[in-house]
Amino acid sequence: MTNWTRFRLGYVAMSVNVKNCSPSQTMTYKRFQQLDDKEAAVSRLERIARSNLHNCLRLLKHNNAHDIKFFRLSSRLVPLATHEALNGWNYMQAIRNDLRALGDFARKHTMRLDFHPDHFVVLNSPKESVFNGSVKNLLHHVQLVDGMGIDLTHRSVLHVGGTYKNKPKAIEQFISNWSYVPDDVQRMLMIENDDKSFNLQDCLYLGEKLGIPVVFDYHHHLANHEDPDWTSHWNRVVNSWRNSPHPLKMHISSPKNEQAFRSHADLVDSDMFMRFLKEVNGSVAEMDCMIEAKQKDGALFQLMQDLKGRDDIEMVDEASFYVKT
DNA sequence: CCCGGTCAAGGCCTT
């Protein structure tokens, strides 16, 4: 138990302020197929990947200028990286320097970077092909983290997966599949409650059983819960992070509206956020809050602006603060 | 230049 918590804000993948700086440029497989000169096509993929990483570095510089030390990298940095048609493609060779530059900058400025692989990475699938494809994708993420030269532990957040019409069975499937997940990947992962299937208590059950930190998504919890009172489970969330080198991490977003409750709004509602912060304040020394909003870093800046006017907030810098109790 | 259709990957719901 500590006195106050230092809260740090982060955002996802791209900036609304830095123009022409996409870290997710791509080439679809269809397009790749249409190109006759495969060697040229591959070097075009490599150019795109390098450009994505270069843009990431620009984003990190922008973040650093605004004290933002927490950032989720795009999971589409290297187009077609794990596509079977490109088996044997040594993209790491092509991106090594850019990747290293990214990691060097992050380390120099003590930034926390992580990933959130796309929804088709499903570790509890009963289909072997889906499971294997998921592991392949996650091993790609391991390579990226290693290539940046930063520690692998707890860098990638994942949902539990599908329910397949039998949630208890799907949870047990996750546990049995877990034993086939490579050690590196296991070490890299965190699990997050989702908005339709696996709620906070499901994640805590798995997290405790398998030693995986639980990322609490407050918005998902509002949309999908077994027990609406998350506070009575909070100490278990805190505890799931006890062996992590990183502070507890959570996701913050606001519903778009009542009809599309599960969709992300442009901005984060600061009153809702403050109510949440007051509940958790003091439970840990530091906490990282990932802002998931349409307006990306714009939402982060707006939120900080909203908090700035309050007398129960003590600002540390442009992206972190204490809550006074 | 703008706009609508399309795109590797899973799961789920409807028909």
Add this chain to the structure above:
DNA sequence: AAGGCCTTGACCGGG
């Protein structure tokens, strides 16, 4: 069994 939808940013081609 098959097709549409979810969700999302990027890109392509047509107007």
